Structure formats: structure tokens, C-alpha cells
Amino acid sequence: MKLYHNPRSRSTRPNWLLEEIGLDAERVSIDFAKGEQKSPEYLAINPLGQLPAFTEGEATITESLAICLYLADVHGPHLVPxxxxxxxxxxxxxxxxxxxxxxxxxxxxxxxxxxxxxxxxxxxxxxxxxxxxxxxxxxxxxxxxxxxxxxxxxxxxxxxxxxxxxxxxxxxxxxxxxxxxxxxxxxxxxxxxxxxx
Ligand SMILES: N[C@@H](CCC(=O)N[C@@H](CS)C(=O)NCC(=O)O)C(=O)O
Missing domain, CATH: 1.20.1050.10 (Glutathione S-transferase Yfyf (Class Pi); Chain A, domain 2)
Structure with missing residues (x-):
């Protein structure tokens, strides 16, 4: 599992949720100052060149809300009514x-x-x-x-x-x-x- 992350972005949402669930996901740091969100490697993950993105195995998810819905549904059912x-x-x-x-x-x-x-x-x-x-x-x-x-x-x-x-x-x-x-x-x-x- 990887979260593409920058503390000055909406990736703070899934970053916090990963801690709530207790999931051990790698944080891949994306430096906005260096324009890393627009690098070819990152655009292959999110063609919009924006954070956050999350991958688990073959699954790639963008949109902070979608990532949070996914993490809660799949890994954190105690965080969903x-x-x-x-x-x-x-x-x-x-x-x-x-x-x-x-x-x-x-x-x-x-x-x-x-x-x-x-x-x-x-x-x-x-x-x-x-x-x-x-x-x-x-x-x-x-x-x-x-x-x-x-x-x-x-x-x-x-x-x-x-x-x-x-x-x-x-x-x-x-x-x-x-x-x-x-x-x-x-x-x-x-x-x-x-x-x-
Ligand atoms: N609707 C998207 C918004 C994504 C977004 O706007 N990300 C910003 C940071 S919060 C970003 O990556 N900006 C850098 C850029 O657009 O180059 C989500 O919730 O994930």
C-alpha cells in the first residue's frame, strides 16, 4: 500500500485515516516545490497531477473522498455505521x-x-x-x-x-x-x- 502524500494537501485526510485504522502504508512524499506531482511517473498514477493518490496491489485510487471511502469500507468497518x-x-x-x-x-x-x-x-x-x-x-x-x-x-x-x-x-x-x-x-x-x- 502506498499513499502519495504532501502534508500541505488533501492527502492529510487518508494519512490520518490510515493511522486511525492502523494500516501500515508507505507514504511516498511528493514535493510540490519541485513539481513532482507533474512528473511522468506520478502522472501515470494520477493524470491530473494532484494529490492524493493511493495504491493497493493493482488498485489505484485518486480523490481524497474516494480513498477514504475505500479505506473505511475495505479496512476499517469499525469506522462506518x-x-x-x-x-x-x-x-x-x-x-x-x-x-x-x-x-x-x-x-x-x-x-x-x-x-x-x-x-x-x-x-x-x-x-x-x-x-x-x-x-x-x-x-x-x-x-x-x-x-x-x-x-x-x-x-x-x-x-x-x-x-x-x-x-x-x-x-x-x-x-x-x-x-x-x-x-x-x-x-x-x-x-x-x-x-x-
Ligand atoms: N478533488 C481532489 C482535489 C485534489 C487537489 O486539488 N489536490 C491539490 C492539493 S490539495 C494538488 O495536488 N495540487 C497540486 C497541483 O494541482 O499541481 C481530491 O479531493 O483529492
């Missing part, structure tokens, strides 16, 4: 980062660069509203789906923590508490604190 209604929220929060949070955050980045204050304020309000939706839906915890820590905590947690670190959002108190619990997880600490992501 059992089939049934519990899967509804699981799928929702797995997809929400790439389907809603990232596009809205990109709009903010775009309008920051563009310098249109009105459009920037609109984009920021939309992003904030989408964070509020997570906060409003967060129940008793301690995790997104309640008692069970799942891969949805990894997808959603890594995204919200990244946006907050970049100063794009302010986390409501209920989400701050959850992030505090995430940061105490040994797997998170191994993935982020020790290896820089």
Missing part, C-alpha cells in the same frame, strides 16, 4: 466537505483575490452558513454521528480544521469542543503533530 438509517448522516457528512464546504471556500478565495468586497461578503456569508449547518446538526457528540467515531469525523474534521487554520472560518463552540477531542486522538497526533500532516 452499520447498514441502515445510520448511513444517511454518514454519507451526508462524508460528502459535505467536497460537495459544499470546499466549493464555498473556493468562492471566498476567489473573491478575496478579485477584490470585490460585496461578492466577498456574500461568499463569506454562504461559507459561514454552511458551517452553522454542521454546528446545528451536531448532537450530543462526542463525534459527528454520536457515540461512534467514524470516517465522517475524519473528512469533516480535517476540512473544518483546515479552513479554521487558514482563517477562513470561525468555529462555533460546539465544533471547537469536537476539534479539541479530535486533537487528543493518538491517531490524529501521529498523523499531524508528528509528521506534519
Amino acid at each position: 452499520p447498514p441502515g438509517p445510520g448511513r444517511a448522516s454518514y454519507y451526508r457528512w462524508m460528502v459535505y466537505p467536497v460537495g459544499t464546504l470546499e466549493p464555498r471556500a473556493m468562492e471566498v478565495f476567489h473573491h478575496k483575490a478579485g477584490g470585490d468586497a460585496e461578492k466577498l461578503a456574500e461568499a463569506k456569508a454562504k461559507l459561514d452558513a454552511s458551517v452553522e449547518v454542521v454546528a446545528d446538526a451536531f448532537g450530543e457528540g462526542p463525534w459527528v454521528l454520536g457515540e461512534q467515531f467514524t470516517t465522517a469525523d475524519v473528512m469533516l474534521g480535517s476540512t473544518l480544521m483546515w479552513l479554521s487554520m487558514m482563517g477562513q472560518i470561525e468555529l462555533p463552540p460546539v465544533l471547537q469542543g469536537w476539534v479539541g477531542r479530535i486533537m487528543q486522538r493518538p491517531a490524529w497526533q501521529r498523523a499531524f503533530a508528528a509528521s506534519g500532516g
Whole structure:
């Protein structure tokens, strides 16, 4: 198993998940400064020249969400709710980062660069509203789906923590508490604190 990784990229998601599952996968470091993501060797793995990519035997997977879905399904069933209604929220929060949070955050980045204050304020309000939706839906915890820590905590947690670190959002108190619990997880600490992501 190999994860093509750079701590300043979305490969931090599967990198953390590998630690949660306890899988021994080789991390292949891809240096953006050297343009290694566009090397012929790497383009053969991901023709888009982007991270992350993951290989296991003959299987090659790109897209951070797809890699996380694959790892959880195949290697980490304890990080997925059992089939049934519990899967509804699981799928929702797995997809929400790439389907809603990232596009809205990109709009903010775009309008920051563009310098249109009105459009920037609109984009920021939309992003904030989408964070509020997570906060409003967060129940008793301690995790997104309640008692069970799942891969949805990894997808959603890594995204919200990244946006907050970049100063794009302010986390409501209920989400701050959850992030505090995430940061105490040994797997998170191994993935982020020790290896820089
Ligand atoms: N939808 C993709 C996005 C991949 C992506 O944008 N990767 C960025 C880093 S987070 C990248 O490799 N950028 C370098 C480049 O495009 O040259 C995913 O979630 O995996």
C-alpha cells in the first residue's frame, strides 16, 4: 500500500485515516516545490497531477473522498455505521466537505483575490452558513454521528480544521469542543503533530 502524500494537501485526510485504522502504508512524499506531482511517473498514477493518490496491489485510487471511502469500507468497518438509517448522516457528512464546504471556500478565495468586497461578503456569508449547518446538526457528540467515531469525523474534521487554520472560518463552540477531542486522538497526533500532516 502506498499513499502519495504532501502534508500541505488533501492527502492529510487518508494519512490520518490510515493511522486511525492502523494500516501500515508507505507514504511516498511528493514535493510540490519541485513539481513532482507533474512528473511522468506520478502522472501515470494520477493524470491530473494532484494529490492524493493511493495504491493497493493493482488498485489505484485518486480523490481524497474516494480513498477514504475505500479505506473505511475495505479496512476499517469499525469506522462506518452499520447498514441502515445510520448511513444517511454518514454519507451526508462524508460528502459535505467536497460537495459544499470546499466549493464555498473556493468562492471566498476567489473573491478575496478579485477584490470585490460585496461578492466577498456574500461568499463569506454562504461559507459561514454552511458551517452553522454542521454546528446545528451536531448532537450530543462526542463525534459527528454520536457515540461512534467514524470516517465522517475524519473528512469533516480535517476540512473544518483546515479552513479554521487558514482563517477562513470561525468555529462555533460546539465544533471547537469536537476539534479539541479530535486533537487528543493518538491517531490524529501521529498523523499531524508528528509528521506534519
Ligand atoms: N478533488 C481532489 C482535489 C485534489 C487537489 O486539488 N489536490 C491539490 C492539493 S490539495 C494538488 O495536488 N495540487 C497540486 C497541483 O494541482 O499541481 C481530491 O479531493 O483529492
